[in-house]
Amino acid sequence: MRTSPDCLPCFLRQIAHAARLATADPDRQKLILERAAALLPAFDLSRSPPENSVALYRLVAELADCPDPFANLKQSSNAAMHALRPRLLQSIRAAADPLLAAMKFAAAGNIIDYGSQQDFDLEQTLAACLARDFAIDDATKLSAAIDRLGPADTVLYLGDNCGELVMDGILIEMLAGRGLRVVLALKEYPIINDATVVDAQKLGLDRFCAVISNGTGCPGTPLASCSTLFQREFRRASLIISKGQGNFETLSEAAGPLFFLLAVKCSVVGQHLTGYAERQQPLPACGEMALVRGRFFP
Template sequence: MECLKQQVSSSAKLAQSNNCDIAIKEANDFLEGDLRTKLEHFFKDSNLKKDFEIPPTLVAMPIYSALAKNLNNDDIYHTIKKDSIQKARKIKEFLKKEIDIQDEESLLKFGIYCAALGNVIDYGAQLKFDLEKEKDSLFNMQFKYFDIESFQEKLMYAKNLLYIGDNAGENELDEILIEVLQCLNPKLAITYFTRGQSIINDITIQDLKKSNSNLFNMCDVVDSGIGTPGFIPDLSSAKAYEIYNTADLILSKGMGNFESLESFKNPKIFFLFKVKCSVVSDYLNADIGSFVFLDSSKYRGSYVD
């Protein structure tokens, strides 16, 4: 949970509140002792099973709820999210010009790389990002896993795809991959999940509306009802739960969604993210800073933080 402690500390200081030290102490105190009992009490009205494997994203929700209350700020990252979206939108417009010059064989790879580039944006992680610098080396990205063949095969027969979004800003570059997917499978129905409420710098429907996102014109955008920085089916809204369970294919963006969904062993999921912490790095045997496009049906690990 060391990564989470660092995130909380950075978030509290970002708010520039007089209660910063108190908020950090309360967060650290929460992480001590019988964590499962504390979480069961916090999520007492949920459908979480008693033997549920606890991902760090689940722990983040009660901590950030308390943090927001202590700091009197429900959206600490509001300005950062707005700036990230604006910056990514400029890069998206530049990259979209390249779509027309890609042949069909390289088009999907191009879309995946663009979406992966978007995952560089993450103020909740340990590493700083330089999106402009990353853009210049787009096709030199180092992927530990790149299961494009199996994804392409499943995409061909899929009628509907669930795209689970992650951070504010990367949604702009998700648009490029979504456009590519619709080009390769014109009959494909796509649903894009956002977070159910503001937490760290994760994208919400409100963020998309305020930024006049084009996603609303491209696919069905759904508030997942999730208040954690990662999609956990048992905590989602009834609508989101149904969409998740009936999707032919699922594209999960970001490390938080990987941490939340990996234990479900859903063979329909492909994970796409940049490795940003040592725990995930060791678990996947992938260097920090490398990228992953992973077919979950081929990987059967057991992630524990």
């Protein structure tokens, strides 16, 4: 999807947040914001928002001399979610449809991404998410697609943020338990709170799947810029589960056996998703969960 003019103010708001994490010096924060604002007019709005955002986060890293401003947040969200893992597993096993429950927790984890900025009752939010329906619900289609897979098939799982990576891991473990080959792709370089290969290794996810990077430091999956290795896995995958907004924004027009599993976090994506899924009802409000089969699913 393209960058909307409405993304420009939002970029700057996010950069203000990143700048505060990256440096405590108000003058430096101000400089970052000013320089970020000066970059906006040059943005190519035909590119996706995550692709355009890369230059802004690079600016924060350089001007604050801080290559990974979100490092602490990422670590604490991984730890908090990992501590909840036994109880998540318990809920999933007790559910009428454990695979659906795991999908919902994975989407719920994407909502909890918000938590990094606010006080948040993790358990309560997760319980509420499990009780909620997907605003766009292709869960039956995804379950059927999984059921059709055999041992020769590969599932490519595109991860998003730290924290929710724990829930991604549970879903991946269930897929691996069916004898499928699963490849988890994360980011090559730190960007916002996106998970990298090291995060997955620390959480032990490499016990159930191959963990690779997509070769970029973009908060999404800009196919043309991704590594050859990643592109090969993308082409050979029988099923691709794409987590989060950034991956949807960069892959909504990509050909492939894609399902998008995400929490809608802004009205621009909500609107695009409504049209994308040819949905008549009003677009999902921010915080709603969506599971959408890709328009170019073969």
